[in-house]
Amino acid sequence: MVLLLPYPNSLTPSPAERARSVLSRPNPATVTSAEVSLHLTGAVCHTTFEGEVTLLVPDQHRVLAEIGEGSLEATVEFTDTAPVDLRDPTRSLLWISGDLSVPPLSEARDRALSVLADDADERLLDLGHGRTMVVMNPHLVVHSDQEGCHLLHPEEFTDAAADPFGRWEGPWLRHLEEDHPDVLWALVTRCGTQLPPGRPRPLGVDRHGLRLRLEGPDGDHDVRIPFRRPARTPHDVAHEVQEMAGLDQRQH
Structure with a gap:
């Protein structure tokens, strides 16, 4: 439990906002399918207006071979870690289940440009230069922290905004x-x-x-x-x- 001090007009981010904020930070992630469990370090994540989640991963990462030219049904677990060295560094967990696919480079660039129009994230410039885009179409989103575990409807997750101070x-x-x-x-x-x-x-x-x-x-x-x-x-x-x-x- 988080002790909330009893100040007037106290507001807190919604579970959906907290979930979106996890993706805005360079947190470690694990991709789990029926066959494999693969670790991602500092994956670059964004959520499109259509609710898809994009990740930039190293060109030679094994997850790309697992997806191949089709799609891979998987769950991605993001571990939200504290930026300082705490005894327990885990702040929250975010699970997103859905289908992973690798779009053609031209389509991936269009997606990156669409994101850059609203979010000047320089990490997207690595696309095509050592990084490949993976797209997830979410079916299930679950966020868990010390304030509780919340099952989020994909539309609720999509409509929320990440906190502006995430990075x-x-x-x-x-x-x-x-x-x-x-x-x-x-x-x-x-x-x-x-x-x-x-x-x-x-x-x-x-x-x-x-x-x-x-x-x-x-x-x-x-x-x-x-x-x-x-x-x-x-x-x-x-x-x-x-x-x-x-x-x-x-x-x-």
Whole structure:
């Protein structure tokens, strides 16, 4: 369970939003079919307006041989890992079941250009230069984290939007952990709620709030500290955190 501090107007991302956000980060994945189980490291993932999930994988990856010229019925498990070195790095799991296929390079390029029109993800430029596109047509989507396990209808998953800070959060959380531990302790001290003892570690951030993990002698405890208003930019995130910590923003 995640302890949500009782602040007014507290909002949290929906399960579908959290699932979409898992795909926006370079998380490890495992492709499992009736015959094989194959690991993918840092697969580049996007979701199209039609609900298909695209992945860029190395040209010589075995999954391409398994798919061949047809399709492969499989489940892809994405492990959402924390960007800092926690005792338990797994934040959530996302399972997507469906049919995998490899489109022709010309079609793959058209798909990449369509994505680039709304998402300037430079990793897509690797297509055709050591990377091949795989397309999944989802039939079943399940997301599980400490707030519960949720079966998502494919349309619900498609209509949701990933959090805008999905790719930005990793470097920022590592910066917070390494350079500003005083901010983490100040957040715990000033939250106005008695929390379990433990060292505060940055677990995650989204437009609605910051998540901390308290690593204590009796185990780990997660706490969510909501922002007063949804953040629109990285500057908004930093401003909210510094203000809640009661620190001089000029020093951070």
